[in-house]
Structure formats: C-alpha cells, structure tokens
Amino acid sequence: MSLATRCPGCKNSVYLYENECSCGTENQIRYHRVEYNYINCEVVDTAYGILQNIGNKFAREYDDRIPPTGWSTERVYNSLREKLDEERRCIIIVLDEIDKLVYKSGDDVLYQLVKLNDDLQKASVSLMCISNDLNFTQxxxxxVKSRINEEKLIMQPYDARQLEDILERRVEMAFQSSAVAEGVVQLCSALSAREHGDARRALTLLRVAGEIAERGGENRVDEVHV
Known part of the structure; x- marks a missing residue:
C-alpha cells in the first residue's frame, strides 16, 4: 500500500499521475491489463460503498451490479473478488481522503482490500491511499498494519513560484489578453503560499478578483480586486 500525505490543495494529482504511469509500465509486463479506480472517501464513506463502487466498475452487465443496499458485506466482498478475478490484470485502487473514512467507519474495508490478493488467482490489487493526516496510520x-507493505510519501505544499505557474496557465485559459494586470498573479500566489501553499486558495483568489472587477464594470483585474 502506498500512502501519500499532503496538505489540502497540494500536489496529489501530479503524484497520482506519475505513480499510475510508473505502476502501469511495471505491471503491464506481468499482466495483460492495468486498470485504475479512484474513490473520494469523503463522498463514498462506508465500507459497503467502497466495495460496491469498485465491484460495479468491473461489472460486465447491469444485472451483475452490486446493489446500493441489501447485501451482507461478505456477499459484496465475494462478488467483488469474482469480478476482479475474471481476467489476468492489475487493478490500482486509489482512496483519496482515506482518513475521513477510517475516522467515520473504521478500517475494516482496508483490511478487506489488502487481503484481496490472498483470494485472487488471476488478478492483483495495488492500493494507494491519500490522507491529510500525517498520523493517520496510528x-x-x-x-491491517501487519498486512500492508507501506510506502509513505509526504507531499510538500506549493511555493509561490509554483503557484504562479499554475495561475499563469489559468489566466491564459480564462481571461482575455491583458485583462489581468501585472502583479495580480504574484499577489494571489504570495497570499496562498503564506497559507500552506493551497492551489485551490490561489485559484479562488484569482476567480473572485475577476468577478469583483466584472461586477464593477472594469476591463482589467488589478491588485486592488484581490
């Protein structure tokens, strides 16, 4: 199991992309197919829901889908195992906000997922978890701890220069030429870097500044709008 710990709004998307590519390249040598399943545990926050979500991704027919309620956890697990093991493949399961799930519903689903490989003959499962809590594994x-081969990566917040690069690309996509004054991107980046390097915060500052300028009937976003 890989565990990535990061501040909100930090580099998890880049991390996921890079690791999916590397895992996919390595596993394609051993398996016919490599497939991915991403789940946000703040949205799907029960053990039943996690197993159902994964199982239904690999259901071939509508009638093979796991219902949202009504089955025992054991039946859901067995159905999931059968679906995954239909062919030789590697499945990479990404659980984002995993700490939210564990604090609310416990870690039973993690135990079931990490022991899946013991019950699979053709397929293999790799688990990647993302948490905002550095002490989550405690x-x-x-x-669960005895079964996981934990590989931990702590993702550092964006710095001001990196945030500037992100905002400059968004300015090119979202604003007309010369509609954003010089210094606006730098100000949004500096303020966000001061607040844990949150890229979402930087994007929100830029968006709201644009909305304020638009409501004021102005043709350009200036620092005063931030």
Whole structure:
C-alpha cells in the first residue's frame, strides 16, 4: 500500500499521475491489463460503498451490479473478488481522503482490500491511499498494519513560484489578453503560499478578483480586486 500525505490543495494529482504511469509500465509486463479506480472517501464513506463502487466498475452487465443496499458485506466482498478475478490484470485502487473514512467507519474495508490478493488467482490489487493526516496510520488496527507493505510519501505544499505557474496557465485559459494586470498573479500566489501553499486558495483568489472587477464594470483585474 502506498500512502501519500499532503496538505489540502497540494500536489496529489501530479503524484497520482506519475505513480499510475510508473505502476502501469511495471505491471503491464506481468499482466495483460492495468486498470485504475479512484474513490473520494469523503463522498463514498462506508465500507459497503467502497466495495460496491469498485465491484460495479468491473461489472460486465447491469444485472451483475452490486446493489446500493441489501447485501451482507461478505456477499459484496465475494462478488467483488469474482469480478476482479475474471481476467489476468492489475487493478490500482486509489482512496483519496482515506482518513475521513477510517475516522467515520473504521478500517475494516482496508483490511478487506489488502487481503484481496490472498483470494485472487488471476488478478492483483495495488492500493494507494491519500490522507491529510500525517498520523493517520496510528489509527489502523494491527491486522491491517501487519498486512500492508507501506510506502509513505509526504507531499510538500506549493511555493509561490509554483503557484504562479499554475495561475499563469489559468489566466491564459480564462481571461482575455491583458485583462489581468501585472502583479495580480504574484499577489494571489504570495497570499496562498503564506497559507500552506493551497492551489485551490490561489485559484479562488484569482476567480473572485475577476468577478469583483466584472461586477464593477472594469476591463482589467488589478491588485486592488484581490
């Protein structure tokens, strides 16, 4: 299991892309196919929902889908296992905001996922978890800890220069030429870098500045609008 820990709005998307590419290249040598399943655990926040979500991604027919309620967890797990093991492939499961799921519903689903490989004959599962809590693994049951081969990566916040690069690309896409005054991007980046390097915060500052300028009937976004 890979565990990525990061501040909100930091580099998890880049990390996921790079690791999916590297994992895919390595596993394509061993398996016919490499497939990915991303789940946000703040949205899907129960063990049943996680297993159902994964299983239904690999359901061939509508009638093979796992219902949203009504099955025992054991039946859902067995159905998931059968679907995954239909062909020789590697499945990379990404659980974002995993700490939210564990704090709310416990770590039973992690135990079930990490032991999947013991029950699979053709397929293989790799688990990638993303958490905002550096101490998240301290909450895991000893059964889970004993089964995971944990590889931890701590993603650092964006600095001001990196945030500038992100905003400059967004300015090119979202604003007309010369509609954003010099210094606006730098100001948004500096303010966001001061607040844990949150890219979402920087983008919000830029968007709101544009909306304020538009409501004021002005043709250009200036620093005063930030």
């Amino acid at each position: 909450w895991l049951d000893i059964r």
